[in-house]
Amino acid sequence: MPYSLLVRHCGQLLSLAGGPTSQPLAGAAMRQWQVITDGYVACEQGRIVAVGPMAELDEGQVTPETQIVEAQGRVVMPGLVECHTHLVFGGNRAAEFQRKLQGESYLDILASGGGILSTVRATRAASDAQLLDNALHHLAGFRRYGITTLEAKTGYGLDAETELRLLQAARLAGAQQPVRVISTFLGAHVPGPEYGGRPAEYLEMLAAEVLPRLNPEEVPFVDIFCEQGAFSVAESRRYLAQAQTLGFGLKIHAEQLHDLGGCEMAAELGAISVDHCDYLTPAAAARIAALTSGRTVAVLLPLVPLFLRQEQYAPGRAFIDVGLPVAISTDFNPGSCPSKNLWLALSVACLKMGLTPYEALAAVTLNAAWAIGQQHECGSLEPGKRADILVLDVPTAEEIPYWLGENPVRTVIIGGEVQTD
Structure with a gap:
């Protein structure tokens, strides 16, 4: 099935994946989760189906019907x-x-x-x-x-x-x-x-x-x-x-x-x-x-x-x-x-x-x-989870807490749908 939504050219893709799957992140695991440079997130029918570096993107799954969100080197991360x-x-x-x-x-x-x-x-x-x-x-x-x-x-x-x-x-x-x-x-x-x-x-x-x-x-x-x-x-x-x-x-x-x-x-x-x-x-x-x-x-x-x-x-x-x-x-x-x-x-x-x-x-x-018992649905960018994705107006994760009180959100995607308001 072709991708329905593709977020591509993510400067830093903060997947939050790579830690234990049976419990919350604790200790060093809270800061050792996966970050992908120049990454993408692909979705079908409101769910994430693929995450990885752009070099591994299956272009055959991208069709004229695929909605493309160009991250243009920005941080992309799970919805809060x-x-x-x-x-x-x-x-x-x-x-x-x-x-x-x-x-x-x-x-x-x-x-x-x-x-x-x-x-x-x-x-x-x-x-x-x-x-x-x-x-x-x-x-x-x-x-x-x-x-x-x-x-x-x-x-x-x-x-x-x-x-x-x-x-x-x-x-x-x-x-x-x-x-x-x-x-x-x-x-x-x-x-x-x-x-x-x-x-x-x-x-x-x-x-x-x-x-x-x-x-x-x-x-x-x-x-x-x-x-x-x-x-x-x-x-x-x-x-x-x-x-x-x-x-x-x-x-x-x-x-x-x-x-x-x-x-x-x-x-x-x-x-x-x-x-x-x-x-x-x-x-x-x-x-x-x-x-x-x-x-x-x-x-x-x-x-x-x-x-x-x-x-x-x-x-x-x-x-x-x-x-x-x-x-x-x-x-x-x-x-x-x-x-x-x-x-x-x-x-x-x-x-x-x-x-x-x-x-x-x-x-x-x-x-x-x-x-809140929703770890199987949200909180990380992994295949099978709901396509809740943010594109931020910053190039690195370190800048997020640095800009005190600012809202860095550029694009909000919930369940594979780009929010327009």
Whole structure:
């Protein structure tokens, strides 16, 4: 069958291939993946069928019907994978940003009815159509940054009805545009306002009234925020174990503000990822890597401490050195990271977490795909995977984190289709 799409004359083709196939990239493998000079990527019916140097291109498969994308010596790489976002919510907190800059603390703002409570009110008040429009707007922005697969968490309804509405909005948004959306249920973000002081009772409600109504094939993961003011390690363990018995994969927000042991607890249960990890120690990271044989991914979110003006960043360099796989995400949300710029997150991971450019690129592609169970579909340029491909306006991989905050994307290809907006 002739090629339907050919990306050719790639100056540096960052395939992300060449590492282990049974687990995420860890240790030295995060920076030793395959780079092809003067390469090509050939696709048929939305899938990659051949990758290699131009000297090995089968010209007989190139016909007048083949769509040609000329990379002209630029970097070509897999589409970005956004593995931690809170995609669907109502309103924003721009007014609170100004208050923070004037010196008010988060607790002051929360006490006045702001913070997450303001987003919960706006989300509950939004119509289904408004939630869908917001999600589509944000997905269009992500796509312009080269994100081709995205995880969408709930967590701003904090009651059964609204949390289910958020899942529905994410599902419809995924179906109405090309970026693939993977849903995670984060009803256990914090206790709903009606359950003040009763977090265990709130979790019991979610486990009894919401989780049984979800299909793990449509909503593959259940998440919880394990932190002071949210849910304890014991409460989180009990809830995640209940979700696991129902067939869900597990995730956790943990060690964002304190070292409570949530990451290790979730890893013991087989969580696919542990997220934030700003206060996770290298010793604990080494134990997680050993316990899970390198299958649990630490998802680091460098734009959160940046936006919150905090000093503590996850010790990503140490995590990699002890063999814990690392992914990078924005944590797009209205409170602690209103940014879709995963390229900026990549740069900040290099600057504040000690990653090298090649490690950071692995962290926003293949390891991010592992963090949401999509490693067989995306994250690298290999035959059989979905043809999610980026052409960048830079000649070398090292330039990607160097141009701080810039969007280097020239061309986005999703499922073999060149995006035109």
